[in-house]
Amino acid sequence: KNGDLRTPVITIFDARGCKDHANKEYTGPKAGGADDEMCVKVAMQKIAVAEDAAALVLKECLSELKARKK
Template sequence: MDKSARAPAITILDHRGCTAHENKEYKGDKSNDQDDEMCVVVRSNKVTVSEGESAKFLQQVISYQAKGIDGPYTGVGKK
């Protein structure tokens, strides 16, 4: 299992019809149609969570299980 704490960040850029600036995000060959003004950027960002926030989230999850929020907690999955 990858333990690098990274997650994808997806950004969709739609500059169709925009004349405010030159679109410089895409560096490849042009298609000479409206697709030249659209781009999808995918980055792998490092996810950071403080110890306090992670402990708080863990307590919430444990509390939900103990209360049987999704029905009686039996420790066995539905069959």
């Protein structure tokens, strides 16, 4: 039922000062500053979680919310 849910995964690349390789990932126009050596990647990915672990987290969250209501 919910097996195909995806979540955004954010990866930050900071290659400022790195001389180990040529940065070929970005092919657009250069900004002319430090921003040329930084990149943010956002990808939707499926995150696998064991059903029992998910149920435990849900139970704990609901328990906490009920305790705060009192």
